[in-house]
Amino acid sequence: MREMIVSELTQAMEQLTRGFAHILPRIIVLVIIAFAGWVVAYFLKVFLRSILRLIKFDKLSESAGASALLTKAALPSATELLSRLVFWVAWLGFILLGVSVLGIFGLQEQIAKFFLFLPHLFVALCIMFFGLLAASFFSRAALLAAVNANLPSPRLLSVSIRFIIIIFVLSMVFEEVGVAEQTMLVAFGIAFGALMLGLAIAFGAGGKDLAQQFLEKKFGHGKKDEGKEDELSPL
Amino acid sequence: MAEVRLADESFLTDDFLRQLINVGEVDILVGVPTHNNAKTIGSIVEAIQAGILRFFPRERAAIINADGGSRDGTPELIVKAAIDDARGRSSKPYTLRTLHSISTQYSSSPARGTALQTILAAAELLRAKACAVISPDSTQITTDWLTTLLQPIYTEEFDLVLPTYSRHRSDGILLTNLLYPMTRALYGLKIREPYALDCAFSGRLGSQFLAQNAWHDETVRAGCETQFTLGAIAGEYRICQSFFGTKEHVPRGSADLVPAMRQTVGALFSSMEPNFSFWSTKTGSQSIPTTGAERECILEPLRVNRKRLREMFTTGIAELESVFQSILSPPTLAELQRIARPEEVRFRYSAELWVKTVYEFAAAYHKSVISRDHIIQALAPLFRGRAFTFLVENSNGSADDVEHNVEALCLEFERMKPYLLEIWNGGK
Numbered sequence: 001m002r003e004m005i006v007s008e009l010t011q012a013m014e015q016l017t018r019g020f021a022h023i024l025p026r027i028i029v030l031v032i033i034a035f036a037g038w039v040v041a042y043f044l045k046v047f048l049r050s051i052l053r054l055i056k057f058d059k060l061s062e063s064a065g066a067s068a069l070l071t072k073a074a075l076p077s078a079t080e081l082l083s084r085l086v087f088w089v090a091w092l093g094f095i096l097l098g099v100s101v102l103g104i105f106g107l108q109e110q111i112a113k114f115f116l117f118l119p120h121l122f123v124a125l126c127i128m129f130f131g132l133l134a135a136s137f138f139s140r141a142a143l144l145a146a147v148n149a150n151l152p153s154p155r156l157l158s159v160s161i162r163f164i165i166i167i168f169v170l171s172m173v174f175e176e177v178g179v180a181e182q183t184m185l186v187a188f189g190i191a192f193g194a195l196m197l198g199l200a201i202a203f204g205a206g207g208k209d210l211a212q213q214f215l216e217k218k219f220g221h222g223k224k225d226e227g228k229e230d231e232l233s234p235l
Numbered sequence: 236m237a238e239v240r241l242a243d244e245s246f247l248t249d250d251f252l253r254q255l256i257n258v259g260e261v262d263i264l265v266g267v268p269t270h271n272n273a274k275t276i277g278s279i280v281e282a283i284q285a286g287i288l289r290f291f292p293r294e295r296a297a298i299i300n301a302d303g304g305s306r307d308g309t310p311e312l313i314v315k316a317a318i319d320d321a322r323g324r325s326s327k328p329y330t331l332r333t334l335h336s337i338s339t340q341y342s343s344s345p346a347r348g349t350a351l352q353t354i355l356a357a358a359e360l361l362r363a364k365a366c367a368v369i370s371p372d373s374t375q376i377t378t379d380w381l382t383t384l385l386q387p388i389y390t391e392e393f394d395l396v397l398p399t400y401s402r403h404r405s406d407g408i409l410l411t412n413l414l415y416p417m418t419r420a421l422y423g424l425k426i427r428e429p430y431a432l433d434c435a436f437s438g439r440l441g442s443q444f445l446a447q448n449a450w451h452d453e454t455v456r457a458g459c460e461t462q463f464t465l466g467a468i469a470g471e472y473r474i475c476q477s478f479f480g481t482k483e484h485v486p487r488g489s490a491d492l493v494p495a496m497r498q499t500v501g502a503l504f505s506s507m508e509p510n511f512s513f514w515s516t517k518t519g520s521q522s523i524p525t526t527g528a529e530r531e532c533i534l535e536p537l538r539v540n541r542k543r544l545r546e547m548f549t550t551g552i553a554e555l556e557s558v559f560q561s562i563l564s565p566p567t568l569a570e571l572q573r574i575a576r577p578e579e580v581r582f583r584y585s586a587e588l589w590v591k592t593v594y595e596f597a598a599a600y601h602k603s604v605i606s607r608d609h610i611i612q613a614l615a616p617l618f619r620g621r622a623f624t625f626l627v628e629n630s631n632g633s634a635d636d637v638e639h640n641v642e643a644l645c646l647e648f649e650r651m652k653p654y655l656l657e658i659w660n661g662g663k
Contacts (some may be wrong), residue, residue, distance in 0.1 A: 059604075137606065140558060140605070140606070140609055141606075141609065143554065143555065143558070144555070144558070144609055144612040144613060145612070146554075147547075147550060147551050147554050147555055147616055148492070148493050148612060148615050148616065150543075150547055150550070154550075154554050155554055233405070233406045233407065233408075234407065234408055234409035234410075234491070234492055234495045234496075234618075234622075235407055235409055235410060235430060235495050235498075235499065
């Protein structure tokens, strides 16, 4: 009985030693890959930060309105944030590459999925950034045009345009990353439709006189020149 | 020579090129850019024709019309103006040479830059010695205009002749409050009308501008007239100005201000970058040769809605705060917000604050803090505030008082030029 126990224990110890001897080199490879990954990711971060500073990315982000959002969320500057993101994505990628060397059943499939997801994440970030840039540009253009045309509530018009573009951009981003695609599509449809209906009702009910003035100015040739002589002749 | 240049002038139509080749070479070319000007073009072309026959009867001359897709028969009216001495038609005056009149449609919609580019290309192909550009809106044109414009180029070897006009004191406020004083402060020349729709230039200057200019640039195309003047100044060409009588008051709508600012202020701001080494060293200003009568200020009453100007200034300050924060320094913005307060009974946009505002806008344009076109648009409400002050200050003044106020503003622009240099490359 005693011999049997000793024999089983010895066998188990041998198996454990064999397993450990089998996995140890792989763990060492994982550590080496992770370390090499850290070095590569660090250099990538430094390189990207320099490039972004060179092209004045923070200024671009400021004009896109992204910097204001980051400040409100107590996050670092756009350059720093993007550099850190690249660092973590690159390092995580190396770590997962190292983990796949361990040969753990089922893990490799998940890692492959993660790598397939990365391009979608990158595209989503690009859509987000350029979408914010477009929202900022067009809302400012609308604001300036409305102020110079002496239209009522220019800021409301500008904010509405920004809101519509941001909603549109967010729905695209969620669709790209595959999060609640159907829900986002329906939500976008409802929000956009409600906004348009609201604007139509508001214009019809509240802006009756404004619409009349606009149409008279546009098509009422007899009255077209009235008031023009009250204007400034700049050149 | 004309054949050699054909490849470069690929934007000209084949038919137009053929007509130009048939003309050969000319001494004098008069360009008329048009778009639906049938009502006025007849009298203008008659005056041009009579001017050429009277003052340049022995010179080879051509009238070139660059049309932006007129649908009222404007080009046909100009082409009819051709005089062929071989036919000897009794209805036309006698000429020693054939007076060619050619029209080309450069586009189906008007574009001032392309019109000027077409006229410059035609002048180069025809190797014209002196060229004049006459606006189709210049209904006050007389036959004397031709000699006033072209003689300094043709006989006195000037390169650019710019007009001066007698204007109503409420007319051309953008010129008197920004374009003239700032051009003068930057480039050191007292040019009253840097934005000239009627002007004359030498073949040399025309070819240089045609070759050097970035015609694909939207800012250049929009403000080509101003760019042309500024290019001549920076190229140190010989410039003079001549008196052309009274500038007719053209009633405009508020929507005309932003395009006018793009054509003038946009062009002035964008010219500052390439010409930095030229203007940054200039101090003071000097007069340029001027011919003809003295220009004077017309004082007859003219309705201008001042209340609306002030309202639009106040609205602009309130609504565009976020835009101004990117462009103006905090003290300038704070001062503008102070004068825009409704409780501020005696509203006054002082010359010093106006100059500071304009210089900060110029520096912001240089640094592209936001879209450059947005910077120009954001200046429009502030200009309305300054226009209000200018109108109030000059409402009861004599012609001398108005001139004195404009001169004081010019000196303020010159005095504060070091501030512009300081902020040009530095912070706000």
